[in-house]
Amino acid sequence: MSEALPSGQSAPTVLRIVLGKRLKELRESRGISLEEAAKALSVSHLTIRRIENAQVSLKIPYVRELLRLYAVSDEEARDFTDMAERANEPGWWHNYKTALPDWFRAYVSLETAAQVIRVYEPHYMTGLLQTRDYARAVIRAGFPYEPDDALEHRVDLRLRRQALLQSSEAPSLWVVLEEAALRRLVGGPAVMRAQIEHLLEAVKDPRITLRILPLAAGAHSATSGHMTYFRFRERELQDIVYTEVGLTSAVYLDQRPDVVAHLEAYTRISRLASELLPDPRTYLDQLRKEFSR
Template identity: 30%
Template sequence: MAPTSRPPTVRQRRLGAELRRLRERTDMSATEAGTHFGASQSRVSSIEAGRYAVSADRVRALASLYNCGDQELIEALTQMTGRQTRGWWEQDREVLPTGLLDLAELEHHATFVRVATMVHIPGLLQTRDHARALFDSTVPPPPAHEVEHRLSYRIKRQGILHGEDPTPFTAIIHEAALHLEYGGPAVARAQLRHLIDMSERDNINVVVIPFGAGPLPGSGQPIDYFGGSVPQLDTVSLDTDLGAQLLDATAHLAKYRSVLERFESYALKQDASRDLIHHIARSI
């Protein structure tokens, strides 16, 4: 067990948070856990904050101390241990916000991704020109070099949808997002055609909530749901003006699973959704 020399990754923070949850369910203090564990209270706290790398054997020992009998969860936690190789996104740590790095890491490790958007095309399905128009519409607009950096980063993130083992991806998009002509008619048409092309991939499901579908739950903010190796390790990301808000409490996961199911129940089936996108593209 050793201190991390760099800020903890989102997975290291999540591992620590799960170990803290297991401890708290036993009503055991960090000091008591440290006594049984042969470590100080501050060391236990550092582990739970993701600041210390912990081995798979240590995770199993802590799970036993905390009377955790969920073997699938324990083994999933052991896969998150140690000095893991940092992903490609780490090269951008000095120039991009931590929240964007967390997003790429969550996407990379997700067993599936589900998103719901009301007024935007999901980032993983955006063309470069559409994304550029979005960045240019930001208030205040970012410098040109930052736009180019974020564009390249967004395209790299889209790599999870391609390759030999692409991530299953479901996008639930409100019809309103399809009518907003970011970048002008030509860019908008190209974006919609790209959306149709991507929806024809075996791992991608794109469905559209049409106008008049009825009252929708939530505030309209984009929702990203990342599947973990076990359901307890799922993560929700809510997009806000101040960056992504990550949620992983059991109650939050249950809530947003229900919200996404509600959204999808209002949406057209995939073929009908594709037809609607075609129709809108022809009308631009």
């Protein structure tokens, strides 16, 4: 397994990852070694490797010199440099850095840029479909001693992430929810009823597909825990899988065997959910009535 993205303050934007890969492709297509590229910048070959792996910000003078070395046309170089400048700009989530764990920053960047997002959620409603009250209750459970203002900052971040579903380039969102996630009483019956109503409204969007995996499904191939599978428009970006490790860390996987294994597991549980509960809307409507009693 591999950690596809660095965590912490240097977690890259997707654009920086793309540009790093393009620089690597240009260098290799010209038959230029890491050492030769490094010599042109008067840096070590490790610096070139870090640039190509999006582990450091893109210094514009370095970018220009590399493009000159790789004999890129003036027009292409201007476009590339413009993109590099944008890649160095902080994402919208920068304003929420105190509410965003180091290991989750890359996730928000990937989520914002994804064309397709597949989520398996065994415990709670997936974050992109939570109501404010539900999100507040979940986050409060995770941060029981958080001051109210800091807690609301975390809630605001979660709700801000949902804006991507309303954008003109909204991703296709596929969600497999365990039945337990819907029956777990979060915030009380009124909060749950509103959450179910919100979900019923959300799945009217043709870009959102929901599957509910009943408890009767028993053991299955994804019982190891939450996973998110990202697919992107950019040809340079391979699919990436995010999985959580305990309470304070995560792993981002981009090696093909790992990605394929997770996609196959996701496909199996999605198919199983569809077979066992082919009409999730009717189930949700019944559940909403239960929380109304």
